[in-house]
Amino acid sequence: MPAGYRRQLYRDDAVVLRVQKLGESDRIVTLLTRRHGRLRAVARGVRRTSSRFGARLEPFGHIDLQLAGSPEGVGSSLHSVSQVEAVSLFGKNFLTDYPRYTAASAICETAERLTPVEREPALRLFQLTLGAFKALAAGEHAGSLVLDAYLLRAMAFGGWAPAVDECAVCGTPGRHAAFAVPAGGAVCPDCRPPGAAHPSPATLGLMSALTSGDWAVADASETPVRRECSGLVAAHLQWHMERALRSLPLVDRRELNP
Numbered sequence: 001m002p003a004g005y006r007r008q009l010y011r012d013d014a015v016v017l018r019v020q021k022l023g024e025s026d027r028i029v030t031l032l033t034r035r036h037g038r039l040r041a042v043a044r045g046v047r048r049t050s051s052r053f054g055a056r057l058e059p060f061g062h063i064d065l066q067l068a069g070s071p072e073g074v075g076s077s078l079h080s081v082s083q084v085e086a087v088s089l090f091g092k093n094f095l096t097d098y099p100r101y102t103a104a105s106a107i108c109e110t111a112e113r114l115t116p117v118e119r120e121p122a123l124r125l126f127q128l129t130l131g132a133f134k135a136l137a138a139g140e141h142a143g144s145l146v147l148d149a150y151l152l153r154a155m156a157f158g159g160w161a162p163a164v165d166e167c168a169v170c171g172t173p174g175r176h177a178a179f180a181v182p183a184g185g186a187v188c189p190d191c192r193p194p195g196a197a198h199p200s201p202a203t204l205g206l207m208s209a210l211t212s213g214d215w216a217v218a219d220a221s222e223t224p225v226r227r228e229c230s231g232l233v234a235a236h237l238q239w240h241m242e243r244a245l246r247s248l249p250l251v252d253r254r255e256l257n258p
Contacts, residue, residue, distance in 0.1 A: 008068065008069065008070050008071070009066055009067070009068055009082065010066070010067055010069075010071045011064070011065065011066050011067070012033040012034055012035050012036055012064075012065065012067065013033065013034050013062065013063065013064045013065070013087060014031040014032060014033040014034065014062075014063055014065060014126075015031070015032050015060070015061070015062055015063075015111075015126065015129050015130055015133060016029060016030075016031060016057060016058060016059050016060065016061045016063065017030045017031065017032055017038075017059065017108040017111055017112050018030040018059060018108060018112065019057060019058065019059060022042065025044070025045050025046070026042055026043060026044045026045065026046065027042070027043045027046050027057065028040055028041070028042055028043075028078070029041050029042075029043050029057050029081065030112060031065075032111050032112075032115065032122070032125065032126050032129055033126065034123060034126050035121060035123070036071055036119050036121065037115055037117070037118065037119050037120040037121050037122045038111075038112065038115035038117075038118055038119075038120075038122070039067075039079060039118050039119055040078055040079070040118070041067055041069070041078065041079040041080060041081045042078055042079070042080050042081065043057050043080075043081040043084075044080065044081075055089075056084045056085070056086045056089065057081070057084060058089065058091055059091060059104070059105075059108060060089075060090045060091035060094075060104050060108070060133050060136075061086065061087075061088070061089040061090060061091055062086075062087040062088045062089075062090065062130055062133065063084055063085065063086055063087055064084075064085045064086075064087055065081055065083060065084045065085070066081075066082045066083035066084075067079045067080065067081060067082065068080040068081075068082050071119070088134070088137070090104075090133040090134065090136065090137035091104070091133075091137075093136075093137040093138075093139070094136055094137060094139070094143075097139075097143075098252045099142075099143045099144065099251070099252040099253065100136045100139070100143035100146075102143075102247065102250050102251045102252045103136060103143035103144060103146060103147040103251055104132075104133065104136050104143075105247045105250070105251075106147055106151075106245060106247040106248050106250075106251055107129060107132050107133070107147060107150050108129075108247075109245050109246065109247045109248075110150070110151060110154055110237070110245065111125060111129045111154070113241060113245070114154055114157065114158055122157075124157055125154065125157050128150065128153055128154060128157065129150075132146055132147075132149075132150040141215060141218065141219060142219075142226070144226060144230060144251065144253050145210065145218050145219070145221075145226065147230075147251065148207075148210050148226075148229060148230055148233045149210040149211070149213070149218070151233050151234075151237050152207065152210050152211045152233060153211065154237075155236065155237060155240065156211070158240070160184070160236075160240045161185075161211070162179075162181075162184065162185030162186070162207070162232070162233075162236045163184055163185030163186050164185060164186055164204055164207050164208045164211065165186075165208060166186070167186065167187050167188040167191055168180070168183050168184030168185040168186060168187055168191075169183055169184070169187055169188070169191035170188060170190065170191050172188045172190075174188070175201060175204055175205070176188045176189075177189075177198055177201075178192040178196040178197065178198055179196060179197045179198070179199050179204070179232060180192065180193050180195070180196040180197070181232075181235050181236050181239045182239065183196075185236070186204060197232070199228050199229075199232060200224075200225060200228065202221065202222070202225045203225050203228040203229050203232065205217065206218060206221045206225055206226065206229045207229055207232065207233070209221075210229070226253075227253070230253065234248055
């Protein structure tokens with residue numbers, strides 16, 4: 001590999017998805033960047049108390065950074081962080097709020113799973129993830145609602161959003177009474193497979209509101225409706241991912257209690 005590629009510098013802004021310890025004082029940081037998709041970078045010395053930017057490289061933060069490595073993917077896939085500036089460290093607003101913290105953790109894992117190829121641009125997912133962290137930090141909506149809204153829109157990014165306002169099989173418009181995850185969402189009576197769920201109309205209404213960003217409807221939803229919605233969203237997501245999210249069962253939904 002040409003030596004020049006290793007020291008090539010470029011800038012981007014990113015949200016921090018995950019950090020891992022490396023050696024005694026370093027970290028590997030997983031980032032979802034605005035222009036270069038998901039990538040991993042080594043942040044050297046950030047675990048030392050004297051580090052100038054260790055606190056800026058914590059999960060859920062929005063940062064502007066300079067990286068050493070090839071943005072085109074030439075050479076090592078592991079870049080190096082040379083400069084970091086905080087844009088908004090959202091995590092400090094909810095690190096002691098367990099429901100919002102667990103929701104943010106599930107969002108990070110989802111974003112990482114939906115970007116399996118490093119350095120493949122994913123601007124829409126970056127903006128969606130950044131918006132979810134902003135919403136959790138603001139605390140204007142229940143963390144579980146923010147999470148479910150994120151998951152529904154992230155599934156649209158992945159190309160397999162659940163059908164809600166039409167039949168997933170034949171496309172017949174309308175708010176149908178049955179929901180079948182393997183079929184792709186709501187199904188009409190003619191297409192309903194055996195074992196399909198029958199969620200309440202309010203649950204399908206909540207799913208539609210979360211997808212479209214109708215927070216007036218979402219915030220007014222009742223506890224049983226939110227729980228049923230969360231169950232359908234999680235089942236649909238994990239069916240299409242073909243593997244369970246480790247963080248999803250840990251999401252604390254106590255805020256839903258009356």
